[in-house]
Amino acid sequence: KAGVTQTPRYLIKTRGQQVTLSCSPISGHRSVSWYQQTPGQGLQFLFEYFSETQRNKGNFPGRFSGRQFSNSRSEMNVSTLELGDSALYLCASSPGTGGLEAFFGQGTRLTVV
Amino acid sequence: GENVEQHPSTLSVQEGDSAVIKCTYSDSASNYFPWYKQELGKRPQLIIDIRSNVGEKKDQRIAVTLNKTAKHFSLHITETQPEDSAVYFCAALYSGNTPLVFGKGTRLSVIA
Numbered sequence: 034k035a036g037v038t039q040t041p042r043y044l045i046k047t048r049g050q051q052v053t054l055s056c057s058p059i060s061g062h063r064s065v066s067w068y069q070q071t072p073g074q075g076l077q078f079l080f081e082y083f084s085e086t087q088r089n090k091g092n093f094p095g096r097f098s099g100r101q102f103s104n105s106r107s108e109m110n111v112s113t114l115e116l117g118d119s120a121l122y123l124c125a126s127s128p129g130t131g132g133l134e135a136f137f138g139q140g141t142r143l144t145v146v
Numbered sequence: 147g148e149n150v151e152q153h154p155s156t157l158s159v160q161e162g163d164s165a166v167i168k169c170t171y172s173d174s175a176s177n178y179f180p181w182y183k184q185e186l187g188k189r190p191q192l193i194i195d196i197r198s199n200v201g202e203k204k205d206q207r208i209a210v211t212l213n214k215t216a217k218h219f220s221l222h223i224t225e226t227q228p229e230d231s232a233v234y235f236c237a238a239l240y241s242g243n244t245p246l247v248f249g250k251g252t253r254l255s256v257i258a
Binding site: 037066068074075076078081088089091123125130131132133134135136137138139140 | 178180182188189190191192195235237239241243244245246247248249250251
């Protein structure tokens with residue numbers, strides 16, 4: 034069974050640009066959660082999608098958004114990039130809602146210059 | 147909301163010794179407590195988890211204990227090996243419909 038796949042693995046963007054990251058969950062998993070990982074803050078929850086609906090949202094500005102498609106694949110978008118958005122963005126898939134038995138993808142390393 | 151405190155932030159042990167990492171949580175209704183291991187440059191991997199109706203769970207050299215009264219849970223690694231060196235994250239889940247809340251991580255170094 035394939036694991037959680039995130040693309041791209043690395044991105045370099047300029048301040049003010051926007052970026053879209055993709056996450057394909059484990060087959061059969063319907064929940065996708067997104068986390069931002071930085072050295073000082075650990076894993077910060079961004080949002081969770083289940084059956085194409087956003088179920089939970091973390092404390093991030095509206096520049097961060099996401100969506101989920103009918104095949105459970107999810108994308109997150111960050112608009113008007115800031116230097117502080119540089120981080121590792123991880124997605125995790127779970128069979129059901131919430132974070133029960135969550136498995137992570139390899140992450141997308143975003144660098145904003 | 148839920149808050150998870152993790153200690154220590156760094157831990158160095160000699161190969162063969164035991165390592166213990168402790169987490170405390172704030173919401174007494176939390177009912178699921180996983181532990182993740184993240185090696186350098188890799189994804190966090192679920193290594194063990196425990197639910198609130200169980201006090202202890204073991205899997206070979208790793209074990210997790212839960213004290214619901216004190217609202218803390220701990221990861222125990224016995225007979226540590228260099229490949230155990232990684233950052234370990236604890237997490238807590240308030241209910242099946244809420245996201246995991248993570249501790250800030252413990253960097254474990256096993257010295258050969």
